[in-house]
Structure formats: C-alpha cells, structure tokens
Amino acid sequence: MNTTTNRRVALVTGAAGELGRAICARLCRDGLHIVAADINLQAAQQLVDSLECQPEQRIIAVYADMADKGSIDAMVEQAGAEFGRIDVVVNNAAVNHRGSILDFDPAKWDHMMAVNLRGPALLCQKVAPYWQAQGSGRVINMVSRCWVAGGPPAYVACKAGLVGLTRSMARELAPYQVTVNAIAPGLLPSAFTLDGRDAESFERMAAGSINSTPLKRLTTPQDIANTTAFLASGDAAFITAEVIHVCGGSQLAPFGSG
Numbered sequence: 001m002n003t004t005t006n007r008r009v010a011l012v013t014g015a016a017g018e019l020g021r022a023i024c025a026r027l028c029r030d031g032l033h034i035v036a037a038d039i040n041l042q043a044a045q046q047l048v049d050s051l052e053c054q055p056e057q058r059i060i061a062v063y064a065d066m067a068d069k070g071s072i073d074a075m076v077e078q079a080g081a082e083f084g085r086i087d088v089v090v091n092n093a094a095v096n097h098r099g100s101i102l103d104f105d106p107a108k109w110d111h112m113m114a115v116n117l118r119g120p121a122l123l124c125q126k127v128a129p130y131w132q133a134q135g136s137g138r139v140i141n142m143v144s145r146c147w148v149a150g151g152p153p154a155y156v157a158c159k160a161g162l163v164g165l166t167r168s169m170a171r172e173l174a175p176y177q178v179t180v181n182a183i184a185p186g187l188l189p190s191a192f193t194l195d196g197r198d199a200e201s202f203e204r205m206a207a208g209s210i211n212s213t214p215l216k217r218l219t220t221p222q223d224i225a226n227t228t229a230f231l232a233s234g235d236a237a238f239i240t241a242e243v244i245h246v247c248g249g250s251q252l253a254p255f256g257s258g
Contacts, residue, residue, distance in 0.1 A: 014093030022221035066119030186247025215248030
C-alpha cells in the first residue's frame with residue numbers, strides 16, 4: 001500500500017476507451033493516483049504505460065466486469081489494498097446493444113442494465129466505507145444527452161436511470177461530504193458510437209447532430225475530461241445532484257424563428 005503521499009485516488013471504469021483514456025490522462029495530469037479499470041485489462045495496461053507520472057504518483061490497471069458483482073468487489077479491494085483510500089469514482093463503463101422497443105432482446109436489455117446502471121450502484125456501495133471514513137468523496141456518472149432526447153430504448157432507460165441514481169446518491173451520501181454529479185455528453189466520434197454503424201450512416205448522424213447543436217461541432221473526449229476534472233476538484237465542492245450537459249447546447253429543444 002502506498003502511504004508516502006496524501007494524493008487523492010481516482011477510480012475510472014471503462015478506462016481503455018477513448019473517453020476513459022482522456023479522463024485518466026487529465027486526472028493524471030492533475031496529480032491524482034489513477035486506478036484504470038476495464039474489462040480489457042491489456043488495453044488498460046497499455047493506457048497506464050502511456051501515461052507519465054509525477055514523482056510519487058502511481059497508476060495501475062485493474063480488470064473489471066461491471067456486470068459482475070464479484071468483479072466489482074475485487075476491483076475495489078485491489079484499489080484499496082494498493083492505495084488505502086478511494087476519493088473519486090468515475091462511472092464511465094457502458095455497453096449499448098441497440099434495438100427497437102418492438103424487437104429488443106431481453107437478455108441484451110438485462111446486460112445493459114447490469115453494466116450501465118446496476119454496476120455503478122454496486123461500485124458506489126462498495127466504495128462507500130472509504131468515503132465514510134474519509135469524510136469526503138466524488139462520484140461522476142457518465143450519462144448521455146439522450147436521457148432527455150430519446151434514442152435506443154434500453155440505452156436511454158439505463159442513462160435516465162443513472163440520472164435518478166445520481167440524485168438519490170447525492171442526497172444519501174451528502175452527510176459524508178460526497179458529491180454526486182452526472183455528465184451528459186453529446187455525440188462523440190468514438191469506437192463506442194461507431195460500433196454497429198457504417199461510416200456513411202455515422203456521417204449522416206454526425207451532420208444532423210452538428211446542425212442541431214448551437215455551437216456547431218461534435219463533443220470531444222477532452223471536453224468531457226475537462227468537465228470531469230472540474231467536478232473532481234475542490235472548486236466543485238458545493239455542486240451535487242447536477243447533470244451537466246457537455247454538448248454545445250444540443251440538449252435544447254428546437255426553437256422556431258417566427
């Protein structure tokens with residue numbers, strides 16, 4: 001266990017994807033110890049190897065299947081044994097099995113609920129004793145602009161549920177000075193978004209998104225990483241139960257000029 005510094009520790013799930021990598025890199029630059037958790041341990045280790053540490057700063061890769069309570073428990077136990085504390089949890093891991101309400105696969109629906117909604121709840125439950133002992137903590141949940149706009153039913157239901165979980169945990173964990181907030185990105189050009197889509201259909205979707213976004217561009221991983229860093233910082237100590245839309249205004253309903 002590292003006890004040489006009082007550096008805070010951030011546990012980031014889904015660390016090996018584009019968004020997770022950007023978040024880990026930014027929190028690393030801010031001086032936190034990093035626990036980079038992913039179901040693809042090799043990719044998480046590659047991320048860790050690519051990050052430059054400050055003196056006495058440590059970054060580790062851990063395996064985590066967010067659909068498996070035993071895996072979540074083991075991840076937290078490994079992080080706790082390594083650092084002795086956990087300050088920031090970024091619930092970034094997600095899956096998206098697309099399908100219509102007319103033909104969705106119940107098994108895929110259940111898997112999405114397990115990873116995207118139950119997993120963050122179980123992770124926070126497991127980390128809560130650290131926050132109670134420390135008298136501080138941060139939870140940052142990745143949702144999506146689709147929680148207000150609609151989209152694939154199972155995915156939207158997960159993300160809307162995660163908003164509700166964010167608000168509920170904010171109230172319940174407040175006595176321990178734990179803040180709980182959500183970030184709702186707009187469309188991100190990433191492997192996660194491209195999965196199951198061809199390039200042409202994505203380009204059409206991207207063009208439509210840009211057209212409906214007041215600031216006229218797509219969201220970038222760095223946009224989300226910067227917001228995560230702010231919510232993890234002392235500057236955000238009095239912000240809790242919020243959903244911050246980082247999507248250039250695309251959460252707004254269309255407004256006619258007449």
